Amino acid sequence: MSGLSLESARASPASRRRIRAFDTVVLILSMLALWQAVGSWTSGVAIAPPWQTLVYLLGLVRTWMFWDHAAATLIAFVMAFLLSTLIGLALGLILGMRSFAGEVAEPLLAGFYTIPKVTLYPVVLLIFGLGLSAKVAFGVMHGLVPITLFTLGAVRNLSPVLIRTAKVLHLSPGRTLRWILVPACMPDIVNGLRIGFSLSLLGVLIGEMFSSQRGLGFLLVNGMAQHNVPLSTAIVTVIVVVAIAANTLMLRLGRRTAPRSVH
């Protein structure tokens, strides 16, 4: 066993937190160093070094062109995520409450979840044509299933005691939904939304990377094609930072909605 783990296990929570903060800084610095090393090793033909990327990015956000593409991605993503959420919650609720339908549908959904959906993108393009609707549809294809599956699981695993309580209290269906179902299922639903969020973003970006004239995915591939290395590195950085920030936020939210005490 390493001495380190014993040491930090014995240490007080405060000093453990300090060690963790220190280690996190070290980790971030070493990742930046690795980025720098790859950047200078390839002398900037593949990846621009961090500092250069940052400078380029600061210039980029002042251009109208960048915001135009960013807005295109954002609109497609927001629409895809909203549609995935609405349809996924409704579908998950219905399939969770009707157990037979749920059992029929779940493996089909799970199967769809694991197939390489990229291969289906040409079909989406043929149906919706090039443009916004194809991107949105592809985002929904990615985001819908996890939200449905998580909601379904949450509703199905709901403790029967809660349902009986609602019956005893003569709650109307609307109130049952508001006061019993939603709070009890919230942590799982937030988890599903978190995964749905990243996957619909993935769907929209792949759509843009494969065939589109607008959006960050297009900008990324285009930057590569024109050998504009700082541009593609900057776009990748923006996407990574946004994705991680959103995910962290939703993880926090999920922890806050988790039941505080289990009786």
Place this chain on the structure above:
Amino acid sequence: MKRRRAVVLVRAAVLAGSILVLEACCRTGIIDPLTVIPPSAMFASMIDRIGSGELNESVFSTFSTILLAFTLAIGCGTLAGAMIHRSTRLRDVVDPLLASYYSVPTFIFYPLLVALLGLGKAPLVVLGVLSATPAVVISTLSGFDGVAPVLLKLARVHHLGPARTLWWIVLPAALPRLFTGLKLALSYALIGVIAGEFILSGTGLGYDISFAYQSFDNRAMYGTMLFVLLVAVIANGFLYSWEGRLARRRSRG
């Protein structure tokens, strides 16, 4: 038992029904044949393409890439997971990283990888490894976490060394979770490699589909697509049922 059979029957009926409806819509012209071809034509095209050997080269190229990425991901992931598990300090740092890893769309690195490694197999393998490894790390960690302390005590009582403890106690006890990682890794490697080929590559099944799409060859496109999807479904279904059997055997004791 009766209910389970009913569920399976209804599921099969739903699947068959949707295929029939699609077939009918395509045959009657409700769906334009330039958009979607009838399922029977997709199937015929798939059989043609397999029979004529057109797909052989791509199949070999794609699946060897997937296998390589999968193997590397399993090896690196298990090793990294075991190492991270041993050090609380490392674990504290890596956990948040793992928690947000899959929120980043890995594909966006693909153009950078192509620029870095050229348009061969290498960027595809790296993309596959990048998407599959963290799943293995996560399930290795949760598997090792789940090993009952009493088993570790048993190992200590018998004076087993670290390697033997790992081989005889930890790995068998963690097997179900490790298997989940294996299943996820296959599915991620498959998705990563095929998506990479699809977006930017000169070989493989993903490239075949995108090439057929760009040359308006719907028949070839749907045939290849059906083949890829069937292979993915069969591979995942196989691992899924194997996992179920493993779990049942374990619960029997």
